Amino acid sequence: MTNSGARFDVIIIGAGPAGVVAALRAGDLGARTALISRGEFGGMAANDGPVPVRTLAHAARLLRDARQLGQYGITINEPSLDYDRLLVRVREVTRDVRTCSSWREQIKSLGVSVYECAGDVQFVDSHTIESGSGLRLEAKSFVICTGGSSRRLDVPGFEFTNTHSDAWSLSSVPSSMLVIGGGATGAQVASVFNAFGSRVQLFHRGPRILPTEDEDISAAVASAFRSAGIEVQENFGEIESFEKTPNGVRMNYCKDGVRYQAEASLAVVAIGWQANTAALRLQAAGVETDSKGFIVVDEYLRTTSPHILAAGDVTGRLLLVPPAIQDGFVAATNAVRGPMTTLPEAVNPIGSFTDPEYAQVGMTESQARATHDVLASTIHFDTTTRTIIDGRTFGFCKLVVDRATHKLLGCHVVGERAVEITQLAAIAMTAGMRVDEVARVPLSFPTYAGIFGRVAASVTRHLNQQETWQAN
Ligand SMILES: Cc1cc2nc3c(=O)[nH]c(=O)nc-3n(C[C@H](O)[C@H](O)[C@H](O)COP(=O)(O)OP(=O)(O)OC[C@H]3O[C@@H](n4cnc5c(N)ncnc54)[C@H](O)[C@@H]3O)c2cc1C
Numbered sequence: 190m191t192n193s194g195a196r197f198d199v200i201i202i203g204a205g206p207a208g209v210v211a212a213l214r215a216g217d218l219g220a221r222t223a224l225i226s227r228g229e230f231g232g233m234a235a236n237d238g239p240v241p242v243r244t245l246a247h248a249a250r251l252l253r254d255a256r257q258l259g260q261y262g263i264t265i266n267e268p269s270l271d272y273d274r275l276l277v278r279v280r281e282v283t284r285d286v287r288t289c290s291s292w293r294e295q296i297k298s299l300g301v302s303v304y305e306c307a308g309d310v311q312f313v314d315s316h317t318i319e320s321g322s323g324l325r326l327e328a329k330s331f332v333i334c335t336g337g338s339s340r341r342l343d344v345p346g347f348e349f350t351n352t353h354s355d356a357w358s359l360s361s362v363p364s365s366m367l368v369i370g371g372g373a374t375g376a377q378v379a380s381v382f383n384a385f386g387s388r389v390q391l392f393h394r395g396p397r398i399l400p401t402e403d404e405d406i407s408a409a410v411a412s413a414f415r416s417a418g419i420e421v422q423e424n425f426g427e428i429e430s431f432e433k434t435p436n437g438v439r440m441n442y443c444k445d446g447v448r449y450q451a452e453a454s455l456a457v458v459a460i461g462w463q464a465n466t467a468a469l470r471l472q473a474a475g476v477e478t479d480s481k482g483f484i485v486v487d488e489y490l491r492t493t494s495p496h497i498l499a500a501g502d503v504t505g506r507l508l509l510v511p512p513a514i515q516d517g518f519v520a521a522t523n524a525v526r527g528p529m530t531t532l533p534e535a536v537n538p539i540g541s542f543t544d545p546e547y548a549q550v551g552m553t554e555s556q557a558r559a560t561h562d563v564l565a566s567t568i569h570f571d572t573t574t575r576t577i578i579d580g581r582t583f584g585f586c587k588l589v590v591d592r593a594t595h596k597l598l599g600c601h602v603v604g605e606r607a608v609e610i611t612q613l614a615a616i617a618m619t620a621g622m623r624v625d626e627v628a629r630v631p632l633s634f635p636t637y638a639g640i641f642g643r644v645a646a647s648v649t650r651h652l653n654q655q656e657t658w659q660a661n
């Protein structure tokens with residue numbers, strides 16, 4: 190470890206995916222580099238987002254699968270959940286992901302100085318930072334990778350609500366839960382705690398949950414949630430306040446001039462994301478934010494103070510791990526070499542591990558129809574072999590193709606292994622394959638991947654190219 194007062198070529202602030210990759214890249218380019226973070230290595234991604242959420246979602250999936258055993262002639266008692274033990278498993282997983290990360294070893298081997306759990310970092314001036322733990326460091330350039338956190342609502346009683354992060358510190362599964370916000374986080378929390386036995390009410394402000402998904406996907410997930418016992422309320426109105434009750438919390442809301450109340454043991458608010466910039470004293474470094482508080486960057490990921498760059502969620506663009514990683518690479522390259530590299534054009538598959546899973550890549554059908562002459566085809570999971578074998582016949586795979594070029598514009602999947610299936614579409618789109626080229630790949634039978642081949646074959650036949658077929 191280097192002493193306080195040290196001077197670096199590049200300091201990376203924040204050790205999530207964006208920061209870790211930025212540190213690796215700067216180290217690889219031979220820059221004298223420091224990585225400093227208020228929290229632990231891995232950031233929100235490893236400690237408070239995808240990794241713990243996926244672990245809880247896996248537990249929910251195991252419960253579901255255990256209940257299916259009877260269908261296959263296997264007898265067990267009704268499965269039951271010990272939440273304390275599950276939380277031990279969540280902690281084990283996050284610890285293992287943190288400590289087994291090959292990135293940590295690579296960073297060490299490059300001689301990058303790593304300061305974990307250093308408290309909030311703030312700028313003293315545009316070349317100097319101080320951390321809550323008392324470190325004072327200087328650098329020629331910086332990459333800000335401080336990520337984001339759950340957005341707050343400015344209503345009375347908001348302090349009685351929780352965020353997804355609080356789920357890891359609960360000692361038991363709450364008997365009931367209000368989930369406010371039907372985006373990716375809200376849907377995930379609702380799905381997991383419904384599976385664990387909470388009575389869940391999901392309140393979404395707009396006309397459909399998962400509003401950035403294809404409309405058919407939103408409708409299918411909402412319908413499956415309702416069948417599973419989640420009370421989904423779309424267009425529910427506006428929240429006026431929260432109050433503490435003897436057994437939990439009450440939400441007061443209003444729709445069309447009529448007042449309503451909803452009560453539960455816990456209210457989890459997931460109404461969006463805001464940048465972690467409050468503690469940074471950005472004004473001391475001349476770094477500006479936009480109207481939503483995200484750091485403004487140009488195509489080289491330079492902020493309004495050009496020797497300070499920003500990467501990942503803190504820039505408010507695509508709030509996902511893979512784009513954060515790409516950002517970190519580009520920002521660190523430019524921090525060391527000067528403004529030379531821009532972000533590559535990339536297709537970004539997005540998916541979530543709710544039950545049912547859903548995923549997308551490319552344009553939704555209605556986005557594509559607005560700009561292209563489109564052919565869309567859907568294969569339902571109750572007609573595909575592997576899903577019938579596995580007893581997982583809910584769902585579908587929809588492919589959206591450009592009639593003129595026969596190129597893939599979008600793929601949308603709901604149901605078992607939706608996220609994995611969508612990765613195939615992302616690769617085909619990145620490779621610029623035509624739909625008939627996809628259809629001609631003899632994918633293994635009977636597989637989930639093969640469902641993507643089936644829908645490609647279906648579109649190809651609709652395009653009057655009848656020479657293809659798929660087994661799956
Ligand atoms: C519930 C949930 C589930 C998700 N699931 C997925 C998923 O399945 N797939 C996916 O791709 N994405 C998922 N995401 C999004 C993903 O976690 C983020 O896009 C990703 O973590 C962004 O990486 P980042 O490096 O920009 O920031 P983060 O991972 O947020 O890391 C930020 C870092 O900055 C540090 N920091 C913050 N402020 C300061 C400060 N003032 N001084 C010093 N350090 C500071 C933090 O300690 C942390 O190390 C999920 C998010 C949530 C909330």
Ligand SMILES: NC(=O)c1ccc[n+]([C@@H]2O[C@H](COP(=O)([O-])OP(=O)(O)OC[C@H]3O[C@@H](n4cnc5c(N)ncnc54)[C@H](O)[C@@H]3O)[C@@H](O)[C@H]2O)c1
Nearest residue numbers: 370371372373374375393394459460461462508509540541
């Ligand atoms: N599996 C995944 O990949 C995954 C999971 C969780 C989060 N994420 C990432 O994190 C980002 C943030 O997700 P998020 O779900 O926290 O935010 P979000 O912005 O995606 O969704 C929040 C939703 O809440 C609704 N909303 C806003 N105000 C409301 C109000 N007052 N009452 C009720 N509903 C309201 C919005 O219409 C919006 O759809 C996502 O964009 C995603 O990139 C990814």
